[in-house]
Amino acid sequence: MRRSDAMENAIELRALRKVYAGQGGGEDKVALEGLDLDIPQGSIFGLLGPNGAGKSTTINILAGLTNKTSGSVRIWGFDQDTNPRMSRASIGVVPQELNVDPFFSPRGALEVQAGLYGVPKSQRRTDQILAKVGLLDKAEAYARTLSGGMRRRLLVAKALVHAPQVLVLDEPTAGVDIELRQMLWDYVRELNDAGTTIILTTHYLEEAQQMCDRIGIISQGNLVACDDTVNLLARMDRKALVVTTDGTDVPALPEGVRGQRREDGSLVLSYRKSAHSAMDLLDHLRNQGVVIRDMATEEPDLEDVFREITKSA
């Protein structure tokens, strides 16, 4: 099938199913139950889910590293089955594991990768990419002498040699220090601004909230939520009132309101926006004789959304 010109999605998954065969008479494992997922062109899309949800399986199928059991995968409008060459050329994947060939220098590794993808010598941008990821001064170093952070950057560079329209990063900042994380995100934003669609998985929900304009949540092989980040947050009916009080106990609270002391001693009241207001709760506390020194309200974050959605799923 040909690439459709009216394409708006960088990725389209339909009824994507993956069953891992049980080893040595063990039970089969259904990792993806039949995933339907659209990832819009130009987005920074976060694929989230608890451990074992099926994120890596999805990414490995996109990368062509794992065979799907059934369903269809379209990358940049190219069907993976009927147009494997073009669909593969449209995507670059930065794997989770820091596997780099210890005997290649970064420059050598990029040249080999470019060869694998059939990038003609005249079109290679090896040193430009190395400079972008801050590895130009290490271009000739043995990969085995690179630090973890440098290896991560080398893997990003490798995924970019064929200038893919879609870049997938599987847990790119796991175990990465703050400085490198910032540099990585700056670069990812730069690539996105230049038109690359970004898909990432991360366990840092705060990071996903900051980086991703759209988020899909997988749980037990099913897509349980998929929406723009702002909509996901707005969907939450929860809010929190944080008060500094004189006492240290948690007073009696109206039904449906959860109260908890934080380590700093502040009292957090978590409530449904549709059922209570901060003003009601302040009145309630005062009526109980609680002396309030300071107050603030907090909107829900992605952590709350994630907890709520995966709990009900």
Ligand SMILES: Nc1ncnc2c1ncn2[C@@H]1O[C@H](COP(=O)(O)OP(=O)(O)OP(=O)(O)O)[C@@H](O)[C@H]1O
């Ligand atoms: N090669 C395999 N053989 C058998 N089962 C597998 C294999 N790979 C993954 N699984 C199982 O499939 C399910 C989904 O795994 P997957 O690695 O896709 O989850 P994940 O969302 O990436 O998890 P994590 O956040 O822990 O990386 C899990 O139950 C896992 O144990």
